[in-house]
Amino acid sequence: MSLEQSLLTTTAWFPVLESDEQERVLRDLHSTCYPPGAMIERKGELATSWLGVQEGLARISVGNPDGKLASLTGMPAGSWFGEGSLLKHEKRRYDVVALRATTILRMPEVTFNWLLDRSRPFNRYLLDQLNERAGQFIGRAESDRLLDPEARVARCLLELVNPVLLSRNTPKRLDITQEEIGYLARISRQRANQALRSLEDSKLISVEYGAVHILNMEGLAEYGQ
DNA sequence: TCATTAAATTGTT
DNA sequence: AACAATTTAATGA
Numbered sequence: 001m002s003l004e005q006s007l008l009t010t011t012a013w014f015p016v017l018e019s020d021e022q023e024r025v026l027r028d029l030h031s032t033c034y035p036p037g038a039m040i041e042r043k044g045e046l047a048t049s050w051l052g053v054q055e056g057l058a059r060i061s062v063g064n065p066d067g068k069l070a071s072l073t074g075m076p077a078g079s080w081f082g083e084g085s086l087l088k089h090e091k092r093r094y095d096v097v098a099l100r101a102t103t104i105l106r107m108p109e110v111t112f113n114w115l116l117d118r119s120r121p122f123n124r125y126l127l128d129q130l131n132e133r134a135g136q137f138i139g140r141a142e143s144d145r146l147l148d149p150e151a152r153v154a155r156c157l158l159e160l161v162n163p164v165l166l167s168r169n170t171p172k173r174l175d176i177t178q179e180e181i182g183y184l185a186r187i188s189r190q191r192a193n194q195a196l197r198s199l200e201d202s203k204l205i206s207v208e209y210g211a212v213h214i215l216n217m218e219g220l221a222e223y224g225q
Numbered sequence: 226t227c228a229t230t231a232a233a234t235t236g237t238t
Numbered sequence: 239a240a241c242a243a244t245t246t247a248a249t250g251a
């Protein structure tokens with residue numbers, strides 16, 4: 001799939017840009033491929049670009065300022081992140097690791113700021129994304145360690161198909177292995193397997209080889225409370 | 226296209 | 239963590 005095609009179909013922000021803005025973005029983006037397990041961005045590095053996942057799956061681990069607990073989030077294809085460090089011109093506060101073969105797109109800071117100054121829809125997208133992330137973070141901070149594996153997996157799956165952060169038409173089929181779910185939910189693969197079966201019994205999802213079908217988003221959302 | 230083999234993923238202990 | 243079973247992907251006739 002071409003770069004333009006993947007941006008159009010997997011991101012929520014690229015389609016809302018003017019055509020000349022899209023052209024410049026396509027010119028300025030540069031992509032890098034990472035093998036499974038590779039470090040994409042390291043905590044402490046100065047942020048110089050906005051990051052997007054074109055292909056694959058990345059895990060972002062945020063170190064809590066007060067404790068040693070690291071809360072993790074999955075970033076599937078179409079996710080864009082790192083605007084926080086970019087806006088404040090700070091160092092990255094988290095590590096980003098490729099969970100499988102992953103292609104990362106980088107938008108230079110100047111391009112990012114240019115869009116920020118120029119495009120109202122782009123600002124709208126960023127606002128929605130920041131708002132959604134804040135909500136996720138609060139919800140997780142309350143009970144991250146307390147949730148049972150089923151609830152953690154439910155929350156993890158919901159984040160991966162979040163229609164606000166990704167493109168509007170959220171897919172019902174999620175290509176992810178149980179091992180990767182384990183990494184994201186911070187549980188063993190065996191426990192992930194068990195939790196997935198439990199959620200399947202509740203008719204919230206159906207599991208396939210290398211994939212999960214989301215059957216009931218609302219039900220999953222309640223499970224994660 | 227089909228059969229064989231390797232690799233990836235899942236199920237179980 | 240280890241192992242067996244199953245599914246998919248790759249290979250070659």
